[in-house]
Amino acid sequence: MEAPPYYRIALDVMGGDHGPGATLDGAALALSAMPDLYLLLVGDRAKIEPRLARCGIQGELLARTKIVQAASVVTMDDKATAIIKEKRDSSIRVAAECVRGGDAHGMVSMGHTGAAMVASMKVIGTLPGVDRPCLAAIFPSLRGTPTVLLDVGANVNCKPEHIAQFALMGDVYAEEVLGVKNPKIGVLSVGEEDGKGSKITRQALDFLRNQDIHFGGNAEGRDLWDRDFDVIACDGFIGNVVLKSSEALAEGILHGLKDTLKSNFLGRLGGLLVRSTLRKFYKKLDYAEYGGAPLLGVKGISIIGHGRSTGRAVSAAIRAAVRGAKNNINGRIQERMLRLLQASREHEAV
Amino acid sequence: MEAPPYYRIALDVMGGDHGPGATLDGAALALSAMPDLYLLLVGDRAKIEPRLARCGIQGELLARTKIVQAASVVTMDDKATAIIKEKRDSSIRVAAECVRGGDAHGMVSMGHTGAAMVASMKVIGTLPGVDRPCLAAIFPSLRGTPTVLLDVGANVNCKPEHIAQFALMGDVYAEEVLGVKNPKIGVLSVGEEDGKGSKITRQALDFLRNQDIHFGGNAEGRDLWDRDFDVIACDGFIGNVVLKSSEALAEGILHGLKDTLKSNFLGRLGGLLVRSTLRKFYKKLDYAEYGGAPLLGVKGISIIGHGRSTGRAVSAAIRAAVRGAKNNINGRIQERMLRLLQASREHEAV
Numbered sequence: 001m002e003a004p005p006y007y008r009i010a011l012d013v014m015g016g017d018h019g020p021g022a023t024l025d026g027a028a029l030a031l032s033a034m035p036d037l038y039l040l041l042v043g044d045r046a047k048i049e050p051r052l053a054r055c056g057i058q059g060e061l062l063a064r065t066k067i068v069q070a071a072s073v074v075t076m077d078d079k080a081t082a083i084i085k086e087k088r089d090s091s092i093r094v095a096a097e098c099v100r101g102g103d104a105h106g107m108v109s110m111g112h113t114g115a116a117m118v119a120s121m122k123v124i125g126t127l128p129g130v131d132r133p134c135l136a137a138i139f140p141s142l143r144g145t146p147t148v149l150l151d152v153g154a155n156v157n158c159k160p161e162h163i164a165q166f167a168l169m170g171d172v173y174a175e176e177v178l179g180v181k182n183p184k185i186g187v188l189s190v191g192e193e194d195g196k197g198s199k200i201t202r203q204a205l206d207f208l209r210n211q212d213i214h215f216g217g218n219a220e221g222r223d224l225w226d227r228d229f230d231v232i233a234c235d236g237f238i239g240n241v242v243l244k245s246s247e248a249l250a251e252g253i254l255h256g257l258k259d260t261l262k263s264n265f266l267g268r269l270g271g272l273l274v275r276s277t278l279r280k281f282y283k284k285l286d287y288a289e290y291g292g293a294p295l296l297g298v299k300g301i302s303i304i305g306h307g308r309s310t311g312r313a314v315s316a317a318i319r320a321a322v323r324g325a326k327n328n329i330n331g332r333i334q335e336r337m338l339r340l341l342q343a344s345r346e347h348e349a350v
Numbered sequence: 351m352e353a354p355p356y357y358r359i360a361l362d363v364m365g366g367d368h369g370p371g372a373t374l375d376g377a378a379l380a381l382s383a384m385p386d387l388y389l390l391l392v393g394d395r396a397k398i399e400p401r402l403a404r405c406g407i408q409g410e411l412l413a414r415t416k417i418v419q420a421a422s423v424v425t426m427d428d429k430a431t432a433i434i435k436e437k438r439d440s441s442i443r444v445a446a447e448c449v450r451g452g453d454a455h456g457m458v459s460m461g462h463t464g465a466a467m468v469a470s471m472k473v474i475g476t477l478p479g480v481d482r483p484c485l486a487a488i489f490p491s492l493r494g495t496p497t498v499l500l501d502v503g504a505n506v507n508c509k510p511e512h513i514a515q516f517a518l519m520g521d522v523y524a525e526e527v528l529g530v531k532n533p534k535i536g537v538l539s540v541g542e543e544d545g546k547g548s549k550i551t552r553q554a555l556d557f558l559r560n561q562d563i564h565f566g567g568n569a570e571g572r573d574l575w576d577r578d579f580d581v582i583a584c585d586g587f588i589g590n591v592v593l594k595s596s597e598a599l600a601e602g603i604l605h606g607l608k609d610t611l612k613s614n615f616l617g618r619l620g621g622l623l624v625r626s627t628l629r630k631f632y633k634k635l636d637y638a639e640y641g642g643a644p645l646l647g648v649k650g651i652s653i654i655g656h657g658r659s660t661g662r663a664v665s666a667a668i669r670a671a672v673r674g675a676k677n678n679i680n681g682r683i684q685e686r687m688l689r690l691l692q693a694s695r696e697h698e699a700v
Contacts, residue, residue, distance in 0.1 A: 156540065156548045190506065190590040198506045198587055221594030225602045237548055238588045240540045244571030245592055246599055252575045253603050 006038040006064070007322045008105050009301075010098035013043035014073040014091040015111020016314070017307040020047050023110060024055035026314020031061040033315065037322055040104050042068045042095040070094035073111070080114025084122065092116050096123035099300035105325035106301025108292070108317045110309045117154055120295045120302040127330055129337035132158075133297035134166045134236065135304070136173060137243050138290035139224055146290055147224055148174050148231045149188075152243045154295070155236035160203030161344070163187060164211075167204070167233035168336040169296040171213050174230050176327035177294070177320050183230035186219030188238065194218065204233070210343055211336075291316030294324065297333065301325055356388040356414070357672045358455050359651075360448035363393035364423040364441040365461020366664070367657040370397050373460060374405040376664020381411040383665065387672055390454050392418045392445040418453075420444035423461070430464025434472065442466050446473035449650035455675035456651025458642070458667045460659045467504055470645045470652040477680055479687035482508075483647035484516045484586065485654070486523060487593050488640035489574055496640055497574055498524050498581045499538075502593045504645070505586035510553030511694070513537060514561075517554070517583035518686040519646040521563050524580050526677035527644070527670050533580035536569030538588065544568065554583070560693055561686075641666030644674065647683065651675055
């Protein structure tokens, strides 16, 4: 039997609130679902090895894994930059080294978001042609297809060309990883008309107007949830605020709803009847479906998952990393960056 | 019987999606609830007069009203600046003239938000000491007390001192109108620590640190919903995006939930049982409780309500305007602006 073209992903087994068990559950799910996946399980061998069989990683699945030793873990009390000096032997840093060294196409971590970003940018490095890598959030949508919002954390004080680059990277990700055909791209602003917005967003529109994309111009806050944009680009400050406020609002409503239903007898009775219906609805809002936030614009694939990720979310994150590698998103991103640069030079020449 | 100290509010009767009927319902509620309220009903006399009795405005209530004729209405197709030239006789502009001329302490409009802002700023005028008036959104909270977010629309490209002014104006509004004791104030940013944020938000922190307020430093996106800030100040661009995305998300979840419950028999049955419980929950999220968005920093009170306002919301907006006048928020805002200016001068002198 010939070896399939393996896609090699370095998985930070130690990251995540649920510990190595949840991450390895996800690894097992992913290995079963993707016969062309090879996983580098990065972390403390003594903690990983005894859990493998229990998580269902044995036989053929086990043959497509390798443990890569990493002695320490970046904790929530560490600074993001800890991976540079004190924690060079942390699982996040070692996973990034696997990508840097060519052992893996990409990395997946559910650990310290900031540390995973620093590792991706400093260890793996920025893709030539990209000014600033950016973190993309995949917003689940009530209407079916998700919306990609980027940047959501990495970059404060963006220039117009950065926002244009984010938009183009998001376009590639939506198309190649999320499978959205001809995604509609927007720039986050305070009104639909082209004249609305800040100086920076208006210039970002200019950069994007002549690119070969399905460009929808300005998007508004409500378009994150109830309209037809697939990708929305913005400064990392505003993206971070919108992401965090949305998460808190959605959780607040859903928890509040549960508490309210429990507060009286009719509510409890009705709540029992609607439980499975509600569960179906909650699933639509579940980020786990999309696995995590890709850090786009680095020389490899980097998917940063939520600390609370379950096995299903870990598996989805690995699937996203594999798709990114398989569909060569970085090659496509570089083409886009080149065209953007050419267009802006032509514009200047005119 | 001696005349009570009347608080005179100019009500734009013609604005709002539900037409003059809903506005007059709100007027009737407000007049009944507040014996010291006098209303200037601004709009087309021919449309207002025949509706008064039907809405319950008669006898003693009627005696505390006066119709002020305004021939035209700003529609959603008009530009916000229409009130400057073409629609000088619009109900929004005439209401603002009532405040400018001293006939009214404040105005309330459920009409064109942009036009109401322009009328407040250009006709009523900016309060001395305030650099830029700002629009404040009152976010209903699942935990009881609301959170004031400002600015949410008026000002793009804010300087640090503008954000500091917004924070201080929000402090006065929360205390004097919403009745929050010693409100906790924050600046919207991307992390809790003082070093986090943009250059602009970090400088805004410096301006606010030595003011006589309960200052909590940086607030994050999630603090809009699940933590203990009462007032959060930010650039008008980001405030607008957060407001619109939150509205769309909350509506999307609640509508999606209704649809889901209707989608099968158990859901429908359970839905009937939980209906009143759900209604109680929805009420917690209802902006109508707070009546509208105050435009702070103008020489008078200006409350801009949602176009969809019901009578109850109109009445709440009028109540907010009366409280603002009664508790002299503008006097208090001016004191704050003066102290801010003194502190920054002392700072420069050091």
